[in-house]
Amino acid sequence: MSIKTNLLKIKSQLPNHVTLVAVSKTKPVSDLMEAYDAGQRIFGENKIQEMVDKHEQMPKDIQWHMIGHVQTNKVKYMAEFVDLIHGVDSLKLLKEINKQAQKHNRIIKCLLQIKIAKEDSKFGLSNNDALDVLISDDFIDLKHIKVVGLMGMATFTENMKQIKDEFINLKTTFDILKTHNKDLKIISMGMSGDYQLAIDCGSTMVRVGSSIFGARNYN
Numbered sequence: 001m002s003i004k005t006n007l008l009k010i011k012s013q014l015p016n017h018v019t020l021v022a023v024s025k026t027k028p029v030s031d032l033m034e035a036y037d038a039g040q041r042i043f044g045e046n047k048i049q050e051m052v053d054k055h056e057q058m059p060k061d062i063q064w065h066m067i068g069h070v071q072t073n074k075v076k077y078m079a080e081f082v083d084l085i086h087g088v089d090s091l092k093l094l095k096e097i098n099k100q101a102q103k104h105n106r107i108i109k110c111l112l113q114i115k116i117a118k119e120d121s122k123f124g125l126s127n128n129d130a131l132d133v134l135i136s137d138d139f140i141d142l143k144h145i146k147v148v149g150l151m152g153m154a155t156f157t158e159n160m161k162q163i164k165d166e167f168i169n170l171k172t173t174f175d176i177l178k179t180h181n182k183d184l185k186i187i188s189m190g191m192s193g194d195y196q197l198a199i200d201c202g203s204t205m206v207r208v209g210s211s212i213f214g215a216r217n218y219n
Contacts, residue, residue, distance in 0.1 A: 003031060004038040006212045011039075014206070018199055021065050023191070023209030025050065026216045029057050035212065036062070044086075044207055048074045055081055067151075067207055069123050072096040080104050086151040086188055086207075087113045089123045091133050094145055101144035108144065111151040111188055114173055116166040118155050127173050134181045149186025149204075150174050154194065163194055167201035174202070
């Protein structure tokens with residue numbers, strides 16, 4: 001099936017309150033433009049340089065989401081245009097995003113990444129660490145970032161009960177942290193294989209790649 005057909009099929013399945021991020025990492029601009037022409041305006045990339053290159057070539061009404069792990073020394077390359085950074089896992093990174101956003105007189109929206117997976121390879125804050133960030137004096141001083149929600153990545157497993165438990169854990173954490181920060185609106189969880197389950201568990205933003213664009217080419 002075509003990218004347009006895949007995209008429209010997925011959009012037809014999403015409730016109105018759920019935002020679709022088309023995960024376009026490793027895909028050529030021509031593929032992204034096919035999705036763009038079918039109405040998609042939010043694209044997610046996991047490498048900053050790839051996102052910068054695509055941003056330069058594509059229409060300027062696109063919202064670019066950085067969904068991969070972010071190194072502090074790379075923030076400056078995307079600070080001028082990135083709309084939402086999903087994987088914020090430290091106060092140090094928030095401070096750097098704030099510093100770079102200030103240079104462009106912008107406020108950059110961020111999601112705190114919560115570690116919900118059992119795998120050691122996944123990044124993220126513990127629930128307590130996330131709360132410590134949100135109530136710290138240092139955080140309150142950051143005027144050029146806005147934490148608007150949480151993101152989590154479930155364990156890479158076929159065990160849907162485990163994935164469901166991890167999604168519920170993120171929703172529970174969101175409900176707790178929201179009592180300390182009213183700006184929290186977004187729960188970014190769920191990908192091609194489990195986005196329906198994620199929505200059932202409270203997700204408001206899903207990151208779908210292969211179900212739209214087909215299998216990735218990492219060559």
